[in-house]
Amino acid sequence: EVQLLESGGGLVQPGGSLRLSCAASGFTFSRYTMSWVRQTPGKGLEWVSAMSGSGDATYYADSVKGRFTISRDNSKKTLYLQMNSLRVEDTALYYCAKPLGYGSGQGFDYWGQGTLVTVSS
Amino acid sequence: DIQMTQSPSTLSASVGDRVTSACRASQSIGTYLNWYQQKPGEAPKLLIYAASSLQSGVPSRFSGSGSGTDFTLTISSLQPEDFATYYCQQSHSTPYNFGQGTKLEIK
Numbered sequence: 001e002v003q004l005l006e007s008g009g010g011l012v013q014p015g016g017s018l019r020l021s022c023a024a025s026g027f028t029f030s031r032y033t034m035s036w037v038r039q040t041p042g043k044g045l046e047w048v049s050a051m052s053g054s055g056d057a058t059y060y061a062d063s064v065k066g067r068f069t070i071s072r073d074n075s076k077k078t079l080y081l082q083m084n085s086l087r088v089e090d091t092a093l094y095y096c097a098k099p100l101g102y103g104s105g106q107g108f109d110y111w112g113q114g115t116l117v118t119v120s121s
Numbered sequence: 122d123i124q125m126t127q128s129p130s131t132l133s134a135s136v137g138d139r140v141t142s143a144c145r146a147s148q149s150i151g152t153y154l155n156w157y158q159q160k161p162g163e164a165p166k167l168l169i170y171a172a173s174s175l176q177s178g179v180p181s182r183f184s185g186s187g188s189g190t191d192f193t194l195t196i197s198s199l200q201p202e203d204f205a206t207y208y209c210q211q212s213h214s215t216p217y218n219f220g221q222g223t224k225l226e227i228k
Contacts, residue, residue: 045157045208046218047215047217105153108167111164
């Protein structure tokens with residue numbers, strides 16, 4: 001059974017940092033381009049970042065480029081999101097998402113339960 | 122970046138109704154279009170991928186159509202469990218933007 005378990009969220013002041021983790025199981029993690037997607041409370045979905053299975057390609061939304069860094073450890077089947085210079089508008093529920101196929105071109109068939117990041121003074 | 126626009130924002134319907142939700146891309150995305158259903162407190166659920174392919178386990182009353190820039194999600198006969206918010210998403214190129222959602226409400 002595919003499972004994605006996010007952790008690392010919490011309350012942080014503007015300008016602070018957090019590192020999110022997503023522990024994966026039930027599939028060959030290293031073959032999949034994995035993504036982070038966030039959802040502002042009561043609002044819509046925003047794709048944040050993705051990393052290829054081998055880790056040699058990374059992609060970012062303009063809103064986080066230069067502040068967030070995606071990484072992965074395939075030996076631990078874990079995806080990470082290092083978030084620096086956090087802003088109030090980064091407050092959201094952050095999901096880890098697995099694509100249906102090895103790339104991201106077929107949508108996300110599995111999502112974690114999300115980890116809540118709150119940026120506030 | 123490719124922008125996704127959904128309409129309507131809210132749709133009121135009754136059990137048994139046939140409903141459609143539209144999604145428009147700001148440029149051609151071929152059939153790289155996915156539809157999700159989200160209920161309060163839950164993660165999104167993939168319904169349709171590649172514009173018209175039904176995800177495994179999804180009831181056949183859900184269908185998708187379209188290519189290029191215009192896409193449609195159709196529910197042929199609404200069931201009580203279908204009242205939720207529906208999002209489209211393009212997976213043609215990063216950033217993989219989502220539409221703003223269509224909230225399906227009980228009339």
